[in-house]
Amino acid sequence: MVSRDDYLVGWVCALPIEVAATKATLDCIHDNLPPNQNADDGNSYIFGSLQGHNVVLAYPSSGVYGKTSVAGAVAHLHTSFKSLRYILMVGIAGGVPDTKEDVRLGDVVVSKSIDGRPGVIQYDVNRERAEDQHTRAREVNQPTPLLLTTIGKAETATIFNESKMPQFISEIVRKEPVLFACPGPEQDVLFEPDYDHIASETEESGCNECNPDKIRPRKPRDIQDPVVHYGVIASGHRLIRHGATRDKLTHDQCVLCLDTEAAGLEDAAQYLVIRGICDYADSHSSKLWHAYAAVAAAAYAKEFLSLIPTVSKTIPLAANTPAEAAPVLDALLLTRPEVDRKSLIALKGRRVDGTCEWLIQHPRYQEWLSCVNPPVLWISGGPGKGKTMLAIYITEVLQPEVEAAGNVLLYYFCSNRNKNQNTALTIMRGIIHQWISLQPYLARYIKKSFDTVEIVKYTVSNFTLLWNAFLTLLRQTKSSQVICVLDGLDECEKGSLGQLLRAVGNYLSHPGEDARTRLKFILLSRPKPAILESSLGQYQRIKLDESDAGISDDVERYIFANVAELASEQNLSGEMVAQVQQALLAGADGTFLWVGFVANELEGRNWAQIKELLQCVPKGLGGIDDKEALVPILQWVVLAARPLTVDELTVAAGIRPSGTLTATQVTMSLLRLCGLLVKIEGGVVNLVHESAKEFFQSSQVNIRGISMFYVTQDAHRALMRTCLAHVERGYKTPGSVHEKSRQHPLLHYASQYWPVHFQHAEDVIDKQSEFCRPVLLV
Secondary structure, three states: OOOOOHOEEEEEEEHHHHHHHHHOOOOOEEEEEEEOOOOOOOEEEEEEEEOEEEEEEEEEEEOOOOOOHHHHHHHHHHHHHOOOOOOOOOEEEEEOOOOOOOHHHHOOOEEEEEOOOEEEEEEEOOOOOHHOOEEEEEOOOOOHHHHHHHHHHHHHHHHOOOOOOHHHHHHHHHHHHHHOOOOOOOHHOOOOOOOOOOOOOOOOHOOOOOHHHHEOOOOOOOOOOOOOEEEEEEEEEOOOOOOHHHHHHHHHHOOOEOOOHHHHOOOHHHHEEEEEEEEEOOOOOOOOOOOHHHHHHHHHHHHHHHHHOOOOOOOOOOOOOOHHHHHHHHOOOOOHHHHHHHHHHHOOOOOOOOOOOHHOHHHHHHHHHOOOOOEEEEEEOOOOOOOHHHHHHHHHHHHHHHHHOOOOOOEEEEEOOOOOHOOOHHHHHHHHHHHOOOOHOOOOOOOHOOOOHHHHHHHHOOOOHHHHHHHHHHHOOOOOOEEEEOHHHHHHOOOHHHHHHHHHHHHHHOOOOOOEEEEEEEEOOOOOHHHHHHOOOOOOOEOOOOOOHHHHHHHHHHHHHHHHHHHHHOOOOHHHHHHHHHHHHHOOOOOHHHHHHHHHHOOOHHHHHHHHHHHOOOOHHHHHOOOHHHHHHHHHHHHHOOOHHHHHHHHHHOOOOOOOOOOHHHHHHHOOOOOOEEEOOOEEEEOOOOOHHOOOOOOOOOOOOOOHHOOOHHHHHHHHHHHHHHHHHHHHHOOOOOHHHHHOHHHHHHHHHHHHHHHHHHHHHHHHHHHHOOHHHH
């Protein structure tokens, strides 16, 4: 039977509509637990499971909305459920319009520290009259690393169009379509902040008596799904229903929404506040959007939980093992390699039958597999050689063999999709987390490094401490062999890559006399940077660029499989199939990269379009008239450390107005010329396919006619200089950080990511001349 200790996730609501939305969100509802012995606990509880987590929903029995009831509910929840790892505060709130985030009804706001401001602040209302209200803010503690990390994963999922929130919302609405239906954008009306509501005889008539000339015009959105915003939430003991007061608070604190629930929390480190926007915190507020806003908040919470690994309470080890492992797992969590592997398979597609299998027959692999020495096998190859698919295949082949022998397989995939996870620190956090998940009893040997918040911060930010923890696990494990497969080491930040390679090399050279467990590695990367060659050149190596590597046969199989699928979809004749196969074989140049790029573009096209596309790709860029204008745009799209908004890209690429067109409109028209390459979603510019990023950095573009699009280290240098120029302008501009960002749309990106471009361009930069800028000498 499920006990109270099995519930690790707390979920707090205040209003009945929030509770109803949560019940509809749960995957299943559990039977009630035996009554709590705590007689003072006045909460009502609902128990269930969601995304593999046992969740306890708590809400005040009294139904009183505000600071006292919610804070009391949280206190009783903690007392009655002592195993809770964190609590989600899920509900509705009043949104703050007229910010750069453009908050709308039905959107979701999630508490997050922005520009040094805490994610949740408290305000006090000191006077009775709304127009005289004065706010006094104080901050609430920051969430734990686990919650902050999961926020980052949710943001990344949205950027790469992998969010399941719209799906979750649809599933909830289908359960109660009348109650939870979206009112629609036509019901999203914003009045001028100084215009008060004109009351009518019935509440149902809404703002029918209000002056329509006072409605603030806003540009319709291209998408209808809720947008998730991350930023500051203000919480007080009274609801604000006054537009001018709302805007005053926003101007002072950059607040995105206002509620009354987080105000009474004494220690918010274990909480995340999630709010669906139901009104604009003005006198025109009504209940029309309450239900849908509650659904949107609950759907985000469901997605959030899907990104957090479950911690089993039934591991057949010592009774205290899960309790010891949980804080260590929470502190280490940044990414889950097993989930990353599934995501890569979904992104790249399943392996074509027959491909990759040559590797396990290769004599160097066989020697690595069967012998103690060599302990390292290095698989190197240029872009598009299928290294990641080989890494996935290796882990799938090794996993059953390793587990059957009672040994450990660890793996990690570096990716240019997320620069923040491409460091030696994140690699160590990923594989240690994976190891503790497989063998939780090991947590007891390193738990002292994760005792307090301050110690955790120090441990997870120090490579030496993490490496020592890894070696401790190696000494204490009951397994006789540990295998690590690390893919994409060339994507790893250069300085920390050196740390990792030195640590591995030093250990393998002097493992110690008491080393009972063998440690072996398979490392996959491009041949460069040079540190890889100097560190790994002594070990066994398979070069994918050599003719005997088996890649050419794999590419041919890959082409035939893609063309067969295309022929089935488009009913192509045998002659048509032969033409497509011949064109792809001629252009492949021994890599999967170009084939995958073109095959994706052939989908859904008729035969005439297929023939035209095969003739113009990859040299199709040569037919563009305004090549020079496209170069800076594509450089930024390909090399930016994160996807840029259209406004950011316009400023970064130095686009100017032309005739009657604004600079942003000029950028949009240029982006349309790249129809095969880029997409714009929610105002964010992305490459259509990840393979295009590698394509523009490969030698396949360095050919006559389109060589100006070949992205090199020099391009990173140019981007770094642009970033520093914007940092200088922002430094010289008076005002707060928020005000500077309004005047310089690229300032946030430039301030955070210019070092990324510097690292990539380090070999072609004269550091002395580059860094004589005044802003860098302050």
